[in-house]
Structure formats: C-alpha cells, structure tokens
Amino acid sequence: MHAEVTERGKTMENRLGIWGWLGGGRYGPERYAYALHRVAGMALLLYLLMHIVVTSARVFGEATWRVTMAAVAHPVFRVGEYLVFAAFAYHALNGVRLILVELGIGLGRPAVPIYPYVSSVRRQRPLLIACMVLAALLLLLGGLDLFLPTR
Amino acid sequence: MRETKFWILHMAAGLVILALLGTHMAIMHLGELLRLVGVGPGSPIEFANVAARGRLPIFMVTYIVLLAAALFHGLFGLRTILLELTLSPRAERAVTVTCWGVGVVLFLVGAWAAVAAAFLLPGGAS
Numbered sequence: 312m313h314a315e316v317t318e319r320g321k322t323m324e325n326r327l328g329i330w331g332w333l334g335g336g337r338y339g340p341e342r343y344a345y346a347l348h349r350v351a352g353m354a355l356l357l358y359l360l361m362h363i364v365v366t367s368a369r370v371f372g373e374a375t376w377r378v379t380m381a382a383v384a385h386p387v388f389r390v391g392e393y394l395v396f397a398a399f400a401y402h403a404l405n406g407v408r409l410i411l412v413e414l415g416i417g418l419g420r421p422a423v424p425i426y427p428y429v430s431s432v433r434r435q436r437p438l439l440i441a442c443m444v445l446a447a448l449l450l451l452l453g454g455l456d457l458f459l460p461t462r
Numbered sequence: 463m464r465e466t467k468f469w470i471l472h473m474a475a476g477l478v479i480l481a482l483l484g485t486h487m488a489i490m491h492l493g494e495l496l497r498l499v500g501v502g503p504g505s506p507i508e509f510a511n512v513a514a515r516g517r518l519p520i521f522m523v524t525y526i527v528l529l530a531a532a533l534f535h536g537l538f539g540l541r542t543i544l545l546e547l548t549l550s551p552r553a554e555r556a557v558t559v560t561c562w563g564v565g566v567v568l569f570l571v572g573a574w575a576a577v578a579a580a581f582l583l584p585g586g587a588s
Contacts, residue, residue, distance in 0.1 A: 331546065349543055356536035363529070363568050367575035369516060373509045380507055396491040403484065406476050413473065452492055459494035461505070 351398040400449040475535040516579030525576040
C-alpha cells in the first residue's frame with residue numbers, strides 16, 4: 312500500500328500491486344468500504360470531466376443546448392445518470408464517515424485497554440452501518456424518482 | 463507539510479461539495495419526488511430555466527466554487543491513489559503536473575461557461 316522508506320532513504324517496491332488498493336486484509340468491512348469509495352470517486356471524476364464540457368453547451372444558445380440534451384436523453388443515459396447518483400450517494404456518505412473517523416469524532420475517548428478489549432475498528436462499526444443505511448435509502452429514493460413520470 | 467495542507471484542503475473541499483453537489487443531486491435526481499410534496503422547482507434542464515439560473519450572480523459564483531472544489535477534490539484523490547503505486551520521483555512529478563494541467567484547463571472551460579452564461583445569453587446582465 313504505502314511506500315515504506317528504508318534506512319538509505321530509498322522507497323521499497325510495492326509488492327501488493329492492485330491488491331494493495333482493493334484488499335482489506337483483516338481490517339474488515341471499513342477497509343472494503345474505503346476501496347469502493349475510491350472506485351466510486353474515480354467514476355465520479357470521469358463523469359465530472361465530461362459533465363463540465365457537456366453543460367458548457369448552454370453558452371451557445373438554446374438550439375445547441377437542445378441538441379446536446381437530446382444526445383444524452385436515451386434511456387441508457389438515464390440509467391447511467393442514476394448510477395452517477397448512486398456513486399455520489401455512496402461516496403458522499405462514506406466520505407462523511409471517513410472525515411469523522413479522521414478527526415476522531417464519535418469514536419469515544421482513548422482509554423486504557425482492559426480485557427475484554429474493544430478494537431478501535433469496532434468502535435467505527437455503528438458509523439459505517441448508519442452511513443450505509445442512509446446511502447441505501449437515497450439509492451431507493453433515487454430509483455423511485457427514476458420511474459416517476461417527468462413533469 | 464505541504465502534502466498535509468493539501469490533504470486538509472481535500473477534506474474541506476469534500477464538505478463544500480457535499481453541500482453544493484448534494485443540493486444539485488437532490489434537484490436533478492429526486493426532483494419528481496420533491497415535486498410530489500410540493501417543494502420541487504420546474505424542469506431543471508429546460509433551457510429557459512438553465513438560462514434564468516445562469517444569469518443570477520449567486521449561481522455564477524456557486525458554479526465556480528463547486529467547479530474548483532470538485533476538480534481539486536477529484537484530481538487530488540486520483541493523484542493520491544496513483545502515488546500509492548510507489549512510483550519513481552519522476553513519474554510522481556508527471557502525475558502531479560498532469561493533474562494540475564487537466565484541472566486548470568477544465569477549470570478555465572467551466573469558469574468561462576459560468577461567466578459567459580451570466581453575461582452573454584439573451585437577456586443577460588451585459
């Protein structure tokens with residue numbers, strides 16, 4: 312995963328490769344949620360780069376705008392846009408979780424480990440569950456919206 | 463130290479995006495549901511509505527802020543992922559320069575569109 316610096320100051324070879332990105336090892340579902348966060352993030356970035364160019368068509372007036380919107384009106388694009396919404400909902404809520412964990416919010420105070428120990432990873436579990444339930448709710452609402460007639 | 467500052471900026475940009483893109487996504491993808499409960503706006507991609515929004519200074523500024531935050535957050539995130547491959551210093555530099563290049567060019571395109579839409583469309587402020 313991360314580059315490790317040796318005593319000579321040279322970086323070690325990354326032996327994990329792609330698994331270093333996607334594998335969670337013993338870190339549990341939080342680590343896999345993080346890997347999926349990155350996949351969703353890259354998909355959103357790809358969409359953003361195209362979205363900037365496509366929506367700039369508005370500057371050239373109504374005719375150009377209509378042609379551009381007609382080009383992306385096919386049901387395939389509507390499903391694609393739902394997937395973008397799904398990626399956003401997941402990335403946003405998991406991102407909130409990551410920021411909270413990064414800042415140590417909601418994890419409780421550090422304490423002397425007295426048996427039976429409570430892993431810090433387990434302390435994050437309710438946060439993961441809450442964020443995923445909210446993301447699932449947004450996916451359901453977005454899916455429902457997709458099937459409502461456009462007015 | 464500089465990387466730490468960029469990382470904090472990455473998180474801050476994420477929060478800006480959460481608020482602005484959250485609103486955008488709610489209007490675009492939950493619009494029909496919102497209209498069912500009487501709070502949704504008209505069709506957001508109808509040209510008359512697109513043009514009317516674009517002429518409002520608050521939208522122009524918001525578009526540019528969201529554009530900058532989204533490009534920085536996205537491209538810095540991509541750079542972080544790529545740098546985990548333990549690249550050579552030269553390759554790391556190439557990734558950084560490419561991300562900056564793509565970001566600046568697309569920021570200029572998007573910011574130009576936001577400003578031009580406010581001033582050049584029929585009935586614009588100019």
